[in-house]
Amino acid sequence: MLWIGVHLPALSLESFIATLAPESPEEGRIVEDADEIDLVGPVALIERHRIVAANAAARDCGVRVGQKRATALALAPHARLGEADPARDAAALMAVAHVLMGFTPAVSLVADHVVLAEVQASLRYFGGLPRLLQRLHAELAPLGHALRLACAPTAQGAQWLAVGSDDTTHALSNTRTDWRARIGTVPVARMAAAAPHLAALEALGLATAADLWKQPRAGLTRRFGGELLADIDRALGDLADPRTALQPAPTFDSRLELFMRADDSAALLTGAAVLLNRLTAWATAHHGLVAGFELRLHHESCRKMLEDPSSRTSKLEIGLGEPVSDTAHLHSLLRERLQRFPLAASVIELSLHCHAITPGAPPNTELFPSAASVGEGWHRLLERFEARLGPHNIQRLQPVADHRPELATTVRQGGEDSSARSRTQGAPLNLAAPAGPTATASGDPAHWPRLKRPVWLLREPQPLRDEGGTPLLSGKPLWLVAGPERIEAGWWDGGYAARDYFIAQDNDGALLWVYRFRRAPEVGEVGWYLQGRFG
Amino acid sequence: MSSPSSLLPLEHLHPALWRAHQLGRGREAVHASGYSALDAELPGGGWPQRALTELLLAGPGWGEMRLLAPVLARVGAAGRGVLLLGPPAEPCAEALAQLGLDLSRCVVIRGDDLLWPLEQALRSGQVGAVVAWAPARLKGEALRRLQLAAQSHEGPAFIVRGPAVAMQPSPAPLRLALTGAGPDALAVRLVKRRGPALEQPLLLSLPPVLSRSARLRALTPRRTSVPALSAVA
Secondary structure, eight states: OOEEEEEOTTHHHHHHHTTSOOSSTTOOOOOOSGGGGGGGOOEEEEETTEEEEEOHHHHHTTOOTTOBHHHHHHHOTTOEEEEOOHHHHHHHHHHHHHHHHTTOSOEEEETTTEEEEEOGGGHHHHTSHHHHHHHHHHHHGGGTOOOEEEEESSHHHHHHHHHHOSSSOOOOOOSHHHHHHHHHTOBGGGOGGGGGGHHHHHHHTOOBHHHHHTSOHHHHHHHHOHHHHHHHHHHHTSSOOOOOOOOOOSSEEEEEEEEEEEOSHHHHHHHHHHHHHHHHHHHHHTTEEEEEEEEEEEEOOOHHHHHOGGGGEEEEEEEEEEEEOOHHHHHHHHHHHHHTOOOSSOEEEEEEEEEEEEEOOOOOOOSSOOHHHHHHHHHHHHHHHHHHHOGGGEEEEEEBSOSSGGGSEEEEESSOOOTTSOOOSSOBOOOSSOSSTTTTTTSOGGGSOOOOSOSEEEEEEEEEEEETTEEEETTEEOEEEEEEEEEEEOTTTTOOEEEEEEEEEOTTSOEEEEEEESSOOOTTSOOEEEEEEOO | OOSOTTSOOGGGSOTTOOOTTSOOOOSSOEEOOSOHHHHHHSGGGSEESSSEEEEEOSSSOSSHHHHHHHHHHHHHHTTOEEEEESOSSEEOHHHHHHTTOOGGGEEEEOSSOOHHHHHHHHHHOOEEEEEEEOOSSOOHHHHHHHHHHHTTOOSOEEEEEOGGGGGSOOSOSEEEEEEEOSTTEEEEEEEEOSSSOOSSOEEEEOSOSSOHHHHHHHHGGGTTTSOOGGGTO
16 A cells, blocks of 8 residues: 645635735746745735634734734735635645545545555556656646655555645655654644643653654543554554545536626636646546537626526636546637636636546547647637637538539538538539549649539629620620539529529639620610639 | 858858848748649748638638638548538538548538637647638737747648738738639739738749630630739649
8 A cells, every 4th residue: 555645724814815816917827836935926815814824924013823813914915814614625626636536446534634546556657656646747737736755655644744745755664663763753733543642651751653662552432532542553554544435526527716896708717727827637536538618707787687587697618529537628718718708797606616527538648749739739620719709700612512603512610520510402422532633633733623613602693784795894795605504403492593603714714703684684684694703 | 132252141140030031930830831833932842830820811612712712621531630610611522522531530610709719729739720810800819829829830821801800910920811813723923921012913823723725714704804814833
């Protein structure tokens, strides 16, 4: 058994800082690590009117744990004080647990913001403990927490050592005596079972675990209960210590109450980035990829909303053509959408929901970019276009077996490349291997087979003036050089068309596609129409 | 030209160096246009990549897509995407397929502001070929941005503009003015290239629309004004 204990000493403070808008407006980025907390300015947490946590900047101003709120504000007038919120901490801690679930299924939460994970079975896959820890640090970094890590052969030992480890060194004791010596140094203050008896233990001069196990067991058990010694036995490995493994929730649901109301997309993105990091952590726990998510913006209440409660939240749904687990990509998609999303009112709370997850593919280990990775970049580009320009502006063309030129092309909207998405009208033609020039693409284009249709079709056929049977385009006559080609179709669907098509040449030598109706035109009716140009 | 014969020719010093009477060579790979007469006059022997190519023409329908078809078909066949930004009319799927384009890799982008997607597409380097129809008024600054963005674009990038801008300076290293030259033929004037100016426009035979007899018919009424095609093939 090899347990990793991850302790987050400043979790409450960091989860509060995540709700703050960045002071520097130029970036919507969350705090990267503990050193950067200082950039946020003095921040402190309050519980029952007393300071319970303060960051380095606040401590520099003289703010101390235990001070009253008024004292803290007098010492640091510009400090931002937030209420401690266990639910907010739990959500942040759950994200850390989700990241750990990417490494092992045996993850459990214990008190004091410690997450335990049993990684013995995963060592070989991740290439040994040092590399696993390195990767763990890298994957936890986006969440922006200060970490203390410890490795231990028992769960209880990992918990105690993680809380105490002042740096991230984690020498693993090999022998039982070494391990006993290390557990022996754990102070009693760190043991949950000793909490009610701390004063008595101090009076007895019992400061560490070693002090405790030197005493007669029966006497200790009578005075302090059996749990204290049982915990030490579990830490030493003398007593079984089964832990129930945490299961990731089947759907993702996370909310973030903003410290200040957000009026623009930059402030929203800061908060959304925190939620997106949690979302990808959750996807990691499922070994899955995010296929879409929904961001709900909860607005500050105003009079209009009293009348219409449904306008209190606005929803922003983002679906992905290609599922990803990459926060940066999700972030860029969200940025494009938020920038053109009109905010009805200031936003005070964000929540992110996701139930669309697809099982992940095995990791990509290719050395050189292959066609697949090139295709992925292309899909991502189209997704960004779709997010910014709207799906109706991203069009794919699909030929349809219909003789009427205006119906021979269907336009599929959106960047997704599934031809099954919209097969609404007509049967799509399979022209993947046309009899055309693909095979002869290297040959002289002048000897390609004759082009049957013009590349450019006008949206509406343009009526042409008729002068003695010759069509006129902007006053100049057109020569009919080929034709007629009769197209008579559509009597079955109400779009009856009976036209004679000609290829015409204008004064400058460009080729046009014109038609006239099969029947003779009535008096005063336009005889000729321009429908296409041979581009 | 007066350098002693013992010395290495100057243009061998650096691949980006060429003499005024020679065609530039460049270090970048080029994409053959499919038209041997055109390739012979393009620096490097084909459409450049990592650079903008300007096509100046008066309107749709002069044969511009038939001119680009061989290179777009080859890009699609290599499994890369082709973007058409803001085409001037509705493209006909059947015609594009007949020109050899792989429609599953061909995406049309529309919208009011096409500079943003154009710049993103060029910058991403994930697109095989780009053909963009420029808005009527395109600022020089925007063109410079596009030319910079194109430097990470591994493939040909065409921007179609009106003929009026031929006299205006442009950062694009290759500029071609296209005019009609009779049925199924295109006159290409090289407005700007890395190399000596070309006096005469090139006449290219395009993939045909007309049959042989129809072409003769098209040439008959104005045989005097249309250049003879026999000189081209």
